[in-house]
Amino acid sequence: MGLINLYLIPGIVLGSIYALGAVGLSLIYGVLRFGHFAHGDVMTFGAYATLSAVTLFGLSPLAALPIAMLATALLAILIDRLFYRPFRDHPTIIVVIASFGVALMLRSLVEIFWGADDRTYETGIRRPVAFFDTFMIAPRHIAIIVAAVVLVTVLHFFLTRTRLGKAMRAVSDQPSLARVCGIDLDTVSLWTWVFGAGLAAAAGLFLAIDTQLNPNMGWNLLLPLFAAAILGGIGKPYGAIAGGLVIGLAEELSSFPLFSDRPLVPPDYKTGVAFAIMVAMLLWRPQGLFRGRSFE
Amino acid sequence: MNALVGYGEYAVSLLTIGGIYAVMALGLNLQWGYGGLFNAGVSGFFAVGAYASAILTAPVTPGHFVGFGLPIIVGIVSAMLLSAVVGWFVGRICLRLQSDYLAMATIGIAEILRLVIDNEIWLTNGSRGIVAIPRPFEDLPGIWRDFAYLGLVAAVVAALYIALELLARSPWGRVMRAIRDNEAAAAAFGKDVASFRLQAFVLGSMAMGLSGALTAHAFKFIGPDATLPLITTFLVWVMLIAGGSANNRGAILGPILIWTLWSATELLTGTLPPEWQIRGSYLRVFLIGLLLQVVLQRFPRGLLPERPPRPPQAERVDAKEG
Numbered sequence: 001m002g003l004i005n006l007y008l009i010p011g012i013v014l015g016s017i018y019a020l021g022a023v024g025l026s027l028i029y030g031v032l033r034f035g036h037f038a039h040g041d042v043m044t045f046g047a048y049a050t051l052s053a054v055t056l057f058g059l060s061p062l063a064a065l066p067i068a069m070l071a072t073a074l075l076a077i078l079i080d081r082l083f084y085r086p087f088r089d090h091p092t093i094i095v096v097i098a099s100f101g102v103a104l105m106l107r108s109l110v111e112i113f114w115g116a117d118d119r120t121y122e123t124g125i126r127r128p129v130a131f132f133d134t135f136m137i138a139p140r141h142i143a144i145i146v147a148a149v150v151l152v153t154v155l156h157f158f159l160t161r162t163r164l165g166k167a168m169r170a171v172s173d174q175p176s177l178a179r180v181c182g183i184d185l186d187t188v189s190l191w192t193w194v195f196g197a198g199l200a201a202a203a204g205l206f207l208a209i210d211t212q213l214n215p216n217m218g219w220n221l222l223l224p225l226f227a228a229a230i231l232g233g234i235g236k237p238y239g240a241i242a243g244g245l246v247i248g249l250a251e252e253l254s255s256f257p258l259f260s261d262r263p264l265v266p267p268d269y270k271t272g273v274a275f276a277i278m279v280a281m282l283l284w285r286p287q288g289l290f291r292g293r294s295f296e
Numbered sequence: 297m298n299a300l301v302g303y304g305e306y307a308v309s310l311l312t313i314g315g316i317y318a319v320m321a322l323g324l325n326l327q328w329g330y331g332g333l334f335n336a337g338v339s340g341f342f343a344v345g346a347y348a349s350a351i352l353t354a355p356v357t358p359g360h361f362v363g364f365g366l367p368i369i370v371g372i373v374s375a376m377l378l379s380a381v382v383g384w385f386v387g388r389i390c391l392r393l394q395s396d397y398l399a400m401a402t403i404g405i406a407e408i409l410r411l412v413i414d415n416e417i418w419l420t421n422g423s424r425g426i427v428a429i430p431r432p433f434e435d436l437p438g439i440w441r442d443f444a445y446l447g448l449v450a451a452v453v454a455a456l457y458i459a460l461e462l463l464a465r466s467p468w469g470r471v472m473r474a475i476r477d478n479e480a481a482a483a484a485f486g487k488d489v490a491s492f493r494l495q496a497f498v499l500g501s502m503a504m505g506l507s508g509a510l511t512a513h514a515f516k517f518i519g520p521d522a523t524l525p526l527i528t529t530f531l532v533w534v535m536l537i538a539g540g541s542a543n544n545r546g547a548i549l550g551p552i553l554i555w556t557l558w559s560a561t562e563l564l565t566g567t568l569p570p571e572w573q574i575r576g577s578y579l580r581v582f583l584i585g586l587l588l589q590v591v592l593q594r595f596p597r598g599l600l601p602e603r604p605p606r607p608p609q610a611e612r613v614d615a616k617e618g
Contacts, residue, residue: 035396037336086593093334093395097533098592100336104530105585111578223407226400268415275404282393282401 005136007256008249013141013210015248016148020203021221022228022240023155024196030172030235031192034092037099038079039200039225040218041106046072046201047208047217048114054121061121062143065205069198076197077190103219110215119213144206151202152241155195159237164191172235223271224251227278233288243289247274301439308442310559315449316510317551320528321536322456322544323503329542329602330464331496332476333391336399338504339528340406343413344382345375345505346512346522350426351419353513362419368432372509379505380498387497391490406525413520425519429512449510453548456503460544472496473542473604526581531558534588540598549600558584 021043028036049071053064083102087095159165164187170178171188179185207217228247232239251270255263265273281288320338327333335341349371354363382405390401413420420426433444463469474482475489483489512518521527531554539550558580565576591598 029396035400037399083589093332094592094596096334096396096399097537098589100530100533101585101588101592103585104526104588105582108578108581108585112575112582116574116578223400223404230397230400266415269408269411271411272408275408278404279389279401282397283389 003256007252009137009141011249011252012245013144013206013248014252015245016145017203017206017210017244018221018224018228018248019241019244020148020151020199020206021225022232022244023152023237024200024203025225026229026232026234026237026240027168027172027192028196029229030237031168031189032084032095033175034084034095034099035226036196037096037222038103038106039196040220040222041103041110042072042076042197042200042218043204043207043221044110044215044218045075045106045204046197047204047213048110049201050205050208051114051119051121051213061205061209062147065147065202068205069201072197072201073194076193080189080193107215107219114213114215116215121209121213140209144209147202148206151199155199155237158195164188168192169237220271223278224248224274227274227281230278230281231289236288239288247277250274250277305439305442308439308446310556311552312442312446312449312514313559314552314555315446315453316507316514317532317535317555318453318548319449319456319507319510320504320532321539321547321551322453322460323500323507324532324536325500325541325544325547326460326463326496326503327500328536329547330469330472330476331493331500332395333493333497333500334395334399335402335497335500336529336533337386337402337404337406338532339523339525340402340409341379341383341501341504342508342511342528343406343409343523345379345508346518347413347420347426347508348378348505349375349509350429350512350518354426354429362421363426368430368513372506372513375505375509376502379508380502382505383498383501384494386501387494391493391497403525406523406529410520410523413523420520423520425517425521426512427517429516429518431513431516445514449514452506452510456506457544457548464544468492468495531555531584534584534591536598537588538591538595538598540600540602542602543598543600546598546600550598553599554584554587 021039024042025036025039028034028039046068050061050064050068053059053067054061057064057067059067079102083098084095087098157165159169167178167183167188168191170181171183171185203221204218207221211217224247225244228243229240230243231246232241232243234240251273254265254270254273255267257263320342323341324335324338327335349368351362352364352366352374353368353371355365356363386402386405390398393401414422416422431441431445432448433441436444464472471482471487471492474485475487475492479489511522515522532551535550535554536547537550538554539548540546561580561583562577565573565580568576
């Protein structure tokens with residue numbers, strides 16, 4: 001039971017957070033064709049935007065989520081206009097460098113407005129809910145998993161049932177063909193930012209609920225997010241979701257004492273697991289588990 | 297008079313750190329400017345060099361028992377060699393990747409190294425860092441000590457500059473630029489693209505390791521804070537791009553200018569009331585990010601743009617004689 005309570009559930013929670021972040025990363029890569037290195041810091045902004053909504057309007061963090069998603073989406077559109085779009089006809093790498101600068105700026109903005117100390121939405125310890133006496137799950141973990149499922153379902157219907165979502169997938173799969181078909185790239189990229197940043201805000205909020213708010217929280221997640229996106233085949237939203245879950249589970253399960261009473265991997269090196277998976281994928285299966293774009 | 301000495305000391309320390317950044321930027325210039333390789337893990341190579349030299353030269357101190365007390369030159373040379381080895385491994389794995397993925401992989405390596413530094417306390421003394429690292433010229437009196445160290449840094453920068461200029465003008469440099477600008481064409485001419493890239497990456501990593509060692513000896517201390525990506529990776533990228541990539545003079549001018557700017561703004565925020573000082577320091581980071589954006593959009597070629605050496609004049613064939 002310890003395996004489920006202490007490793008599997010946290011793994012699924014972490015995996016859901018990674019999945020939400022990695023979907024945005026993957027969509028942005030697919031449509032706009034660059035690795036968005038400020039994505040982690042967009043998550044951070046979303047978490048802090050929620051904090052402001054919580055304190056300003058007295059909402060619960062989950063109720064404040066739509067406000068935060070909207071604010072983060074607007075911010076992302078602004079960033080795109082100011083710092084990414086000018087380089088549309090330049091080599092990709094220039095936008096990547098610009099996104100590094102944006103990451104730095106976002107983090108310092110968070111530090112200027114909200115301070116650099118750890119924060120939480122609410123204080124106090126809440127007891128986990130027990131099912132069947134031994135199966136325990138914290139209420140916040142239930143909330144995170146349910147909300148992540150809802151958001152992914154919404155994304156699924158958007159991508160498969162709406163014209164815009166189909167256009168987004170078309171641009172991601174075959175950009176030149178999509179353009180010939182008369183798909184407006186500006187609209188598609190706008191909505192890519194709305195969804196990418198909105199989901200990132202949710203991921204940031206969930207991470208903050210699970211742990212706490214810190215200006216570096218998003219930057220520290222960049223590595224597992226990329227690992228998840230690469231694992232799922234970059235440019236493939238569904239792959240990114242699966243990749244996120246796999247990476248989250250792998251990180252948590254890696255500290256399970258399987259063979260002795262010591263963890264398999266020391267907990268301090270959890271991030272290393274994501275990185276090892278990423279390097280292994282880059283080396284042996286660069287198209288991802290689900291056949292994304294190759295990156296050689 | 298005292299004020300004058302104060303300004304002098306300030307200028308010396310400014311130039312020393314600026315020079316150390318120039319070493320780093322020259323290494324990055326070799327990778328990015330000439331090789332087109334996006335290394336976003338500069339801080340990792342810097343850390344390898346800094347910690348290698350620190351551990352080898354620091355004496356055994358109570359509470360921290362790793363330290364070999366070797367001569368400084370041994371530390372510095374080993375720092376370069378170890379960074380080269382790490383660079384070789386990273387390069388072998390990552391250089392065939394496209395730019396975005398190379399960036400991600402190098403960030404990953406740097407972050408893992410940071411985890412190692414934070415957690416392997418037996419080796420690195422964890423967050424307390426390594427103290428009592430020896431500094432050369434310590435026997436000299438007063439400000440001469442700092443002058444002598446500045447002289448050492450300046451000599452390293454000069455030597456590195458000359459070496460890189462020779463390299464850039466050599467056939468090797470031409471091949472590097474050819475690969476950067478048109479990989480397929482260079483490969484079609486029979487150039488071993490992977491091998492050239494690896495060479496540039498390893499040499500650049502060595503320079504970054506060297507700058508790490510110079511930092512450790514300059515401050516007589518190295519801790520995990522010095523390996524934060526902001527302090528090394530970001531700043532050195534801004535320096536190189538502002539100075540002018542693929543121009544070694546730009547890779548020296550950029551660091552000195554940006555470091556002066558960075559330090560001057562620190563003086564400015566120092567005059568703010570205490571409750572604003574911390575915010576002021578974040579504002580400086582924000583402005584560095586903004587500076588990068590402005591340079592990228594308005595002056596993409598930097599202050600000193602690339603000037604490729606003119607191709608050797610082909611022997612003129614006179615039409616009349618022909």
